[in-house]
Amino acid sequence: MAKIVAVTGNEAVANALRQVNPDVCAAYPITPQTDMMQRFASFVSDGKVDTEIILVESEHSAMSACIGAAAGGGRVVTATSSQGLALMWEMLFIAAGTRLPIVMPVVNRALSSPLNIHGDHSDAMGARDSGWIQLWSENAQEAYDNTIQAFRIAEHMDIRLPVMVCLDGFITSHSIERIEYLEDDEVKNFAGEYQQLYPLLDVDNPKSYGPLILPDLYMEYKRAQHEVMTRVSKFVLDVAADFEKLSGRKYGLFESYRLDDAEIALVILNSAAGTAKDVVDEFRDKGIKAGLLKPRLFRPFPYEEVASALKSAKAICVMDRADSFGGFGPMYMEIASAMMLNGSRPILINKIYGLGGRDFMPEHAQMVISELDEIAKGGKIKTFKEYIGVRE
Amino acid sequence: MADMVEIRWHGRGGQGTVTAAKVLADACLSGGRYVQAFPEYGPERSGAPLRAYNRISSKELRMHCPVLHPQVVGVVDATLLDGINVAEGATEDAIFIVNSSKDPKEIREKLGATQKQRVIIVDATKIAIECFGRALPNSPMLGAVCKVTGLVSLDALLEDVRKSFGKKFSQKIIDGNLEATRRGYEEVREG
Numbered sequence: 041m042a043k044i045v046a047v048t049g050n051e052a053v054a055n056a057l058r059q060v061n062p063d064v065c066a067a068y069p070i071t072p073q074t075d076m077m078q079r080f081a082s083f084v085s086d087g088k089v090d091t092e093i094i095l096v097e098s099e100h101s102a103m104s105a106c107i108g109a110a111a112g113g114g115r116v117v118t119a120t121s122s123q124g125l126a127l128m129w130e131m132l133f134i135a136a137g138t139r140l141p142i143v144m145p146v147v148n149r150a151l152s153s154p155l156n157i158h159g160d161h162s163d164a165m166g167a168r169d170s171g172w173i174q175l176w177s178e179n180a181q182e183a184y185d186n187t188i189q190a191f192r193i194a195e196h197m198d199i200r201l202p203v204m205v206c207l208d209g210f211i212t213s214h215s216i217e218r219i220e221y222l223e224d225d226e227v228k229n230f231a232g233e234y235q236q237l238y239p240l241l242d243v244d245n246p247k248s249y250g251p252l253i254l255p256d257l258y259m260e261y262k263r264a265q266h267e268v269m270t271r272v273s274k275f276v277l278d279v280a281a282d283f284e285k286l287s288g289r290k291y292g293l294f295e296s297y298r299l300d301d302a303e304i305a306l307v308i309l310n311s312a313a314g315t316a317k318d319v320v321d322e323f324r325d326k327g328i329k330a331g332l333l334k335p336r337l338f339r340p341f342p343y344e345e346v347a348s349a350l351k352s353a354k355a356i357c358v359m360d361r362a363d364s365f366g367g368f369g370p371m372y373m374e375i376a377s378a379m380m381l382n383g384s385r386p387i388l389i390n391k392i393y394g395l396g397g398r399d400f401m402p403e404h405a406q407m408v409i410s411e412l413d414e415i416a417k418g419g420k421i422k423t424f425k426e427y428i429g430v431r432e
Numbered sequence: 433m434a435d436m437v438e439i440r441w442h443g444r445g446g447q448g449t450v451t452a453a454k455v456l457a458d459a460c461l462s463g464g465r466y467v468q469a470f471p472e473y474g475p476e477r478s479g480a481p482l483r484a485y486n487r488i489s490s491k492e493l494r495m496h497c498p499v500l501h502p503q504v505v506g507v508v509d510a511t512l513l514d515g516i517n518v519a520e521g522a523t524e525d526a527i528f529i530v531n532s533s534k535d536p537k538e539i540r541e542k543l544g545a546t547q548k549q550r551v552i553i554v555d556a557t558k559i560a561i562e563c564f565g566r567a568l569p570n571s572p573m574l575g576a577v578c579k580v581t582g583l584v585s586l587d588a589l590l591e592d593v594r595k596s597f598g599k600k601f602s603q604k605i606i607d608g609n610l611e612a613t614r615r616g617y618e619e620v621r622e623g
Contacts, residue, residue, distance in 0.1 A: 046458045046467050158473070179496070211496050215470035216457050218493075314494035397473075401497050 042220040042287070049180040049212035052219055053119070053145045053205070054079035056187040058089055059227035062143075063114035063234065066094045066105035070124040071157045072209040073147040077119055099124035103131035103142075110140035111249045113239025115191070117142070121209060122149035125163045129170070135202045136171025137265065138249055141194035142202040144172075145187060148310070148361075149209040150396040158397020159209035161309065161362040164338075165370040171265055173203040173272055174338040176309050178295075181219040183207040185289060186336075188222070191231045192279045199268060199275055200237055206338075208311040210397060222287060230286055269340040276337055293342040295334040296349045298324060302331025304412035305350055307375050308359040309335055312393070312400040316359075319405035323413075330409050341374050347382035350375075355387045355415040357408050361394045368425055387415055390425045404429050436489035437583060438499040442518045443508035446478040448570030451596065452508070453484040455574060459584045459592040460486075466493045481512055488583055504581055507531060508556070508573055510539070519543050529576050529620075531556040531569045536623020552580050552620050559615045564608025571597075571609040575616025586617050 047055070054076045057065070065084070067077040084093045094109075096102045102118045110116040120128065125146055135142050146164050150156040164174060175190060177183035183205060190203040207213060222230075238247050253261055273293055280291040297317050299305060308316050313334040323330040333349055335341075350356060356379075360369025368376070372390040379386060391408055394400045407428065415421055439456070443449030450471045457469035471484040485499040500521045507518050510532040519528070527550045530539050540551040554576040556569035563572075571593055578589045593613050597606045 044461060046454075046461050046469070179494075208496075210473050211470075214473065215468060215496070216454055217468050218461060218466045311496035314496050317494050399497050401500070402495070 042222060044218060044220055046216050046218055047180065048075075048214050048216055049183050049207050050076040050147065050214065051079060052180045052184040052221075053187050053207070054083070055221060056184050056227070057117055058083045059222070059224050060115075060188065060191055060231045061089045061228065062091050062117045064094065064106070064109035064116045065091050066096050066102040066109070066116075066118045068096050068099050068102045068118075068120070068124065070099070070121045072149055072159070072213045073119050073121040073124070073145070076145060076147065076213070099127040100131060103128040103135060106142045106144075107131060107135050107138065107140055110135070110142050111138065111239075112241045113236040115195070115234040116140075117144065119145040119147065121147045122151055122157075122163045125167060126151060129167070132167055132170040132172060134250065137261075139200040139268075140202055141200050143187070143190045143194055143205070144202065145183070145205045145207065147209045147213045148206050156396040157209070159211050159311075159361075160395045160397065161206070161360070162395075164204060164206045165362040167204065168339060168370060171201070171269075172339065173201050175203060175205050176336055176338055177205065177207045177212065178310055178313050178334065180207075180212055180215070180217045181289070183212060184219060184221070185283065185287065185291065188227055188230060189279050189283050189291070192282075193272070193276055195235065196275050197235065197237065199272055201268065201272070206310070211311040220287070226286060230283070272340050273337060273342050273345075291336065293337045293345055294349070295336065297332040297334065299331035299333060299349055300352070301329055302352055303329040303354050304409065304416050305331045305333060305353040305356045306359060306405070306408065307333045307335070307350075307356060307371060309338075309361065309371065312359065312361065315400055315402055316405040319402050319409060322406070323409050328409070328413055330412075335371070338374075341378075343374070343378040343381050346375065347378040347384065350379070350386070351382065351384055353386050355389070355412045357389050357391055357412055359391050359393055359408070363392050363395065372425075387421060388424075389415070389421065392425070392427045393429055398429050400429065435491060436487060436493075437504065437581065438502050439486040439488075439504040439506065439577070440499050440502035441484040441486075441506045441508065442512050442516070443482055443484070444512070445476055445480045445482055447508050448568050449482060449508045450484050452506070452570040452574050453486050455589075455592050455596045456486055456577065456583070457488070458596065459589045460488045462584065462588055465490055468493050472498060481516060502526060504529065504577065506573055506577055508569055510534070513539070513542050519545065522549065524548050526550075527552060527580055529554065529573065529580055531573055533558060536621050540623050550580075550622065552576060552622050554616050554620050556616055559612050559619065563612035563615065564605055571612040572616025572619075575613040575618075576620045579617045579620050586614070589613060
């Protein structure tokens, strides 16, 4: 039986972690993640979980502790944001390269400089190439559901990779919304018993982690990392199917919203996708065939499936809440690659929005959809990359 | 009221405005409704002006952005009326609920409210001081919002105040806040 509550995104994810009851958690505070780990630390001190919590002195140490504990044979979690994720950078690659199924909620926040504590996607986009699986969440419900599913994906015996669950700083982490919790035993059964693979603490069967691999084998190792990634989406869908049976909530590799016959489309991540869906409905009511694609699995990126979902679109705007200075936004580059693969050549424009917590309002989505409508009717393309909601 | 109600709260840091928005959201969960409560985060300082928002809807709330056109505006600190335009963007039939000891007509004038807009006054700070000895006007403001909007029954609201304040405060403070909520509900004046 689901329990309906009004809670923040941080509270919901902390509750998911409590329900899974991991073996080890390394915690270090950083806004806007801090109160997630604070809540989880309360669960530990109140005896609500059996987790051993390690209060570390930095995020580099947090990820190092997670790597050690996961290699030791434990189910391991931590959480971070922004500069914290940036400080973990070196260790992120080690966690993935060592194939350790660590689960880490990332409460997305802008990167310095200038210092800013608010939401954008620069942090997790910067970790794109680290070898972690990334799941993105529109709201507190999706963040909760993705966190629960992340354990099954990470720990699958054919995968064994770390997973980031991304949710928007403040907009999702600190806003109260209605969400449905699953029962504790339902989550416990869904996550299942942790299965160890080559645990270091099995001292009777010694093994090595992190050896030096020189040019004769390094490239084979890296190719193997790519190959395991290519198998991930199948398991993401299997886990989602099981989760739907349990919760009634359906998840895919991405969400297709009114895309079937869409002539114009937005591609947009996380909380802003919710706002944009309402605007898509407004344009549909006016007879304009607008649709929206909201990626969920960003790494590995489901190129073929995304290209197929967008095939009817003549003009697409990819909205990025992160930037690559001197280049296009990170999501734009993925969608451009996807559309090349299936040979369809829609007009593809890129809008950068919402950096450092700048509000994304319905007017912004209206402006972009109107522009796409003009382009699809043969209008002129103003510019391929543009910042919106910005002062001139 | 409409399918979706949007509320904007104006207060100052330390007055419990964000807590009020949270308690209201929780109390409005009943009947399968969807709710949101979120403050505008800035440099949080005691006494600095802040805004918080609520959305309450019978349909799923997908919008994740500040409320620009509130149907209800709650002003927890009337000194804000001199500094900021709390009426900005309010709907043409908006209801203003202001914590003040002044005459409602005087506040109506200050707000520049139109004929269709309602102006409600509650002396929330005085009620709070009388009920639990501190100038924390959030619980009587909640009582007033409950009375004027009918979003939730007084009993359901009191139950939520009990639950929310029960996590942090002594029984004496909880009882004081329950009484303050009830009095806020009863002592609204319209002008």
